[in-house]
Amino acid sequence: MNFVLEAKGWRVAELARRTKTNPATYSKFRNDPDNKAMLEDATIARIEEATGIKAYERSVTGKPRGLAEQESARYDAEPVQSIDGAVQALKAGRNGVDPWVLRSRCLENIGYMPGDVMMVDLNARPEAGDVVSAQVYDRTGRAETVFRIFEDPFLIAATMDANLMKPLLIDNDRVIVRGVVIASFRERRAA
Structure with a gap:
């Protein structure tokens, strides 16, 4: 999830809005120091759909069409x-x-x-x-x-x-x- 947020330049609230998910779901997951919190498969699927980034992906190539360079x-x-x-x-x-x-x-x-x-x-x-x-x-x-x-x-x-x-x-x-x-x-x- 951290990669998705960084790649998109979004905050947790923006991800929650675009995936129609309660922001507390993501905050709980990000703030769990013991890594016991898990995202449900349906939530992961909504993240993939909203972002175009496959689950567990760590790099994204390419840039939006029509822009000359990374701005x-x-x-x-x-x-x-x-x-x-x-x-x-x-x-x-x-x-x-x-x-x-x-x-x-x-x-x-x-x-x-x-x-x-x-x-x-x-x-x-x-x-x-x-x-x-x-x-x-x-x-x-x-x-x-x-x-x-x-x-x-x-x-x-x-x-x-x-x-x-x-x-x-x-x-x-x-x-x-x-x-x-x-x-x-x-x-x-x-x-």
Whole structure:
């Protein structure tokens, strides 16, 4: 289950919503230090159906179609030491703030560059012109976290990279807005 959550970039609540399962089922399983809790076969089947990931799989290849490259990565996967204090200070005591590392040139024309740490407030409601984090799902249910400018009902890139120029229609099925970027940090780049 931990692999599924990480591969999808979901929280337990999102998995529970998509599988129509009580979140306590998953929390109990994840928080069992003795590994005595077991998921029922029906629950495992619902996870497979909702995620497109086979039970007990430990790796997923490929990426959603229509995206040029892996656009982002969880900050925890690659902490940047010189700005870690700033990231932790902004996150302090706020469960709804997630740091992500931008990996693509999708917002270069408005000043966001690959390597920037994007602070995403999952509780903020986007307004026109906000930079947002979104999940884009391919036909198999695999998700990619992307960053775009919110122009309801579309998400648009701010780049000269033709592979990223296609607007994404927010349909709350294939494209779901997760949160609003409230700050970004960039490590010093020596000349």
